[in-house]
Amino acid sequence: MPQPRVVLKNCDVIDPKRIDSYLENGGFKALAKARREMTPEQITGEIKDSGLRGRGGAGFPCGIKWEGARTASGDAKYVICNADEGEVGTFKDRYILEKDPFTLIEGILIAGHAIGAKQGYIYLRVEYHYLLDHLQNALNQVKQKGYLNGFSLEIREGAGAYICGEESALMDSIEGKRGEARYRPPFPTTSGLWGKPTIINNVETLMNIPPIIMNGADWFSQMGTERSKGTKVFSVSGDVDKPGVYEMVLGSPLRELVEELAMAKNIKLVQIGGATGRILPGDKLDTPLAFEAMLGAGAVTVYDQSRDVIDIIHRTMEFLVEESCGKCTPCRQGTEVMVEVLAKFHRSEGSLRELRNLEALSSAMMLSSLCGLGQAAPNAVMDSLQYFRDEYEKRVAK
Amino acid sequence: MAGKGVITPPRDRADLVERLKETQRRYGHVPEEAIAELAESLAIPVHEVYGVASFYSFLSLKPLGRNVIRVCKSLPCYLKSAEVIMKAVEKELGIVPGETTADGRFSFELINCIGLCDHAPAMLINHDAHVDLTPQKIKQILKSYE
Numbered sequence: 373m374p375q376p377r378v379v380l381k382n383c384d385v386i387d388p389k390r391i392d393s394y395l396e397n398g399g400f401k402a403l404a405k406a407r408r409e410m411t412p413e414q415i416t417g418e419i420k421d422s423g424l425r426g427r428g429g430a431g432f433p434c435g436i437k438w439e440g441a442r443t444a445s446g447d448a449k450y451v452i453c454n455a456d457e458g459e460v461g462t463f464k465d466r467y468i469l470e471k472d473p474f475t476l477i478e479g480i481l482i483a484g485h486a487i488g489a490k491q492g493y494i495y496l497r498v499e500y501h502y503l504l505d506h507l508q509n510a511l512n513q514v515k516q517k518g519y520l521n522g523f524s525l526e527i528r529e530g531a532g533a534y535i536c537g538e539e540s541a542l543m544d545s546i547e548g549k550r551g552e553a554r555y556r557p558p559f560p561t562t563s564g565l566w567g568k569p570t571i572i573n574n575v576e577t578l579m580n581i582p583p584i585i586m587n588g589a590d591w592f593s594q595m596g597t598e599r600s601k602g603t604k605v606f607s608v609s610g611d612v613d614k615p616g617v618y619e620m621v622l623g624s625p626l627r628e629l630v631e632e633l634a635m636a637k638n639i640k641l642v643q644i645g646g647a648t649g650r651i652l653p654g655d656k657l658d659t660p661l662a663f664e665a666m667l668g669a670g671a672v673t674v675y676d677q678s679r680d681v682i683d684i685i686h687r688t689m690e691f692l693v694e695e696s697c698g699k700c701t702p703c704r705q706g707t708e709v710m711v712e713v714l715a716k717f718h719r720s721e722g723s724l725r726e727l728r729n730l731e732a733l734s735s736a737m738m739l740s741s742l743c744g745l746g747q748a749a750p751n752a753v754m755d756s757l758q759y760f761r762d763e764y765e766k767r768v769a770k
Numbered sequence: 771m772a773g774k775g776v777i778t779p780p781r782d783r784a785d786l787v788e789r790l791k792e793t794q795r796r797y798g799h800v801p802e803e804a805i806a807e808l809a810e811s812l813a814i815p816v817h818e819v820y821g822v823a824s825f826y827s828f829l830s831l832k833p834l835g836r837n838v839i840r841v842c843k844s845l846p847c848y849l850k851s852a853e854v855i856m857k858a859v860e861k862e863l864g865i866v867p868g869e870t871t872a873d874g875r876f877s878f879e880l881i882n883c884i885g886l887c888d889h890a891p892a893m894l895i896n897h898d899a900h901v902d903l904t905p906q907k908i909k910q911i912l913k914s915y916e
Contacts, residue, residue, distance in 0.1 A: 460844045463885040498828050499884040501897035531787050532827030534882060548786035549818075550825040609846040609887035616888050643845075646883075673846055673887075687845055691882055 376595065378603045379579045380619045383471035388506070391513040394474040400519055402582035406482045407521070410585075415486040416442050419581070421589035423601035428454055428537070428574030429645065429669040430744065431600075437571055440561030441487040444569035451483045451492035452565065452572040454542060458497060458534040459646035460691060461671035464605040465575040467617045469496075469503050472579070473510035477525070479578030482585060484523050487571055492525045495542055498532050534695035538743050539572040541697060552699040553743035574669070576605055596622035600662035604670050608634040610643075611676035620661065627657035630674050638677045641759070643684070646671040647691045648748035651755035681760045682767060686714040688752045696745060703746025706737040710753060717767040727764055731757065783812055790823050799830045827881065835870040835877040837915040840894045843880040846887035855891045856880070858905035862912055876915070 377383075387393035394400075406415055420435025441449060453476065457465040468476065480492050494511075496504060507527055514520060533551045535541045540554035543565045564570025580602060584592050593601045600622035606629055609615045613635035620629060626644070630636040639654035644661075645668020652659055652666070654677075659665050675684060689711040698704045710733065713726045734750030741747045757764065786808065793804045800823045809816040823829050841847075841856050856867070859878055863871050870877040886892035889901030900911055 457885060458883060460883040461846050461887050462883070463887055466885045497885075498897075499881075499894065502899055529788075529791075530826070531791060531829055532881075533825065545787065546784065548782075548784040548788075548822070550822050607887065609890060610849050615890075673849075675849070679849075684845065687848065691844060694882060 375618075375620050375624070376603065377619055378583055378592075378595075379468070379576055379605050380471075380617070381583070382475055383467070386472065386474070388471055388473055389509065391474060391510070391517060394472075398586075399474055400478055400517075402585040403478050403481050403485075403519060406485055406585050412442055412486045412488060415482065415585070418589050419486070419584060422580075422584045422592040423589075423596075423599075424577065424580050424584060424592065425600065425663060426574055427576035427580075427604065427669065428457075429459065429648075429667075431663040431667065434573065434577055434580075437561055437573075438483065438486050440559070441489075441569045441571045444562045446569045448491065448566075448568045449487055449489035450565045450568055450570040451480055451487065451489045452539075452542065452546070452570060453480055453492070453494040453578055454537065454539065454572050454574050455500070456495050456497040456530055456537040456542060457575070457669065458499075458537045458695075459648065459669050459671050460688070461609050461643070461646050461673040462607045462669050463609075464607045464617050464670060466500055466503070467607075468575055468579060468605070469500070469507060473507050474514065475579050475582055476575055477511060477514050478519075479573075479581035480525060481519065481521075481523055482581050483571060483573065483578065487569070489571075490523055492523065493546055493565075494525070494527045495536070495546060496527055496529050497536075498530045501529065504529060533697075534691075535697040535743075535745060538745060540743065542572065543570065550697070552697045553745070555742065576670075597660065597662045597664065599664045600667070604661060604667065606661070606670040606672050608672045608674065610636075610674040611639075611679070612636040612674050622667075623660045623662045625658050626652065626661055626672075629661065629672060630657065634672075634674065636674045636676070639674055640677045640679055641675050641681065641684075643673040643675070643688075643752065644668055644671070645751075646673070647688045647695075648745060648751060651685075651752050651759065653759040681756055681763045682714065682717050685752050685756045686711065686718045689714050689749070692745065692749045696749075700740075700742035700746060702737045702740045703742065703749060706733055706741070706746065707749055709733060710750070714753070717764055720767045721769045722764065722767045724765075724768060727757070727768075783814060786812060786814075786819065786822055787826070790819075790826075790829050794829055798836065799833045802831075833870070835874050837875060837895055838877045838879060839912075840879045840881035840884070841867075842882070842884050842886065842890070842892050844883035844887075846883070847890040847892060850890035852891040854905055855893065855903045855908065858908040859912075862908055876912070 424434040536551035541551035545551040649668040650666040
């Protein structure tokens, strides 16, 4: 079944270096419509009705977030575009930024109009520094054409920290601090950047805004499942013949993505959502790709039958230990303990008692960690224990 | 260290990360003296500047080589034999991750996912992306950095 292109519709169609090429393909019509024909309330209403949910991993309803910031009182408000994708196996935003920076900027400007913000930031991960000039060039052209209309949009670059993809840590980073998660509430919509009402949206979320404004909420909500509307862009890598970026209607089966599009064979397991994501065994490929099943930010890493589950989970936890910001104890210490236990199993020196401890620790971390990193850190461990428990048991010290 | 460290006139607290990056661009790392100077010019405690400087992986408190190699060690690259690439760099330069060559030309580090998984194995040298690496390519690539 051919998949529609909503988010990627301009990729490899327009010349991302020339705004005229974007304008020839209908660029900035949505912004004009939003500014001239719609009130902020109508815009947030349209986004709410569309059912668009955040594409950065958490899946929070975008319209509700915008509504919260629109109705929040404050002299200054901010729009932040989260271009800090750091989840293991994610590269879709890099692809989007390379191929179509203009739609993103248009989405940010519509967001600004909708919540009454006059200032915005694109927070770009420093690992993508080679995209900075490209993005700045697009922004300069948008400015020259007069589309900013008094809105100040600035690119801020990170300095290397996975946790800064987490929204509250990202705001701390823009404020020039260590990127550490904040206690919530208050939520960013009422108290975000410098304590002002702020919306933070992933690159892909904002890419959906211009098409929704142009075509309407009904058009958008026809695509997908009951709780997952529209399309999703996936980053597929690992043991596949055709790694790359694929856009699919939400609810499509995982099998179509990994076997038909990415050409994977002999799948042992698929990791969906990167290090904090979920694990599915090869016999569950008919699972739909949707928020109600599993999705994350759309990182899909495929492992074939030659791979060792314990090795994969151990490496996943090593990543999380390094990237935990260290602010809260369950995450800082929990990931440390987990990696030690997993290392023992990796060396075939595990014990059944430690297996039970892993499960108890997982529950504690999920319940008590400050942000999504610590809460989701045990996912891969728990899923692998559910589907590949025998591999752990085989590694118990004799 | 008069004049060292502070490059632009102080604006505000939010510039700290950017100012540390400027410092690093200029000196190859963030020297202790620069931390003290930044703290003074931004009117914030030294430990706060140190805390930020030590938090981010692209900021370094110890001197680095003129070029910094960062080979990705995360799973998608690992599946595509990133370890062979690491060995090739080690062999070519005679240093292991965390070290700098005696002539100061290269530092070698390992890095978590850099979002080039569709072209794994991958690495960054300074800010340049190098993808679809093979041990043979490593030699050629390294030659192009002085």
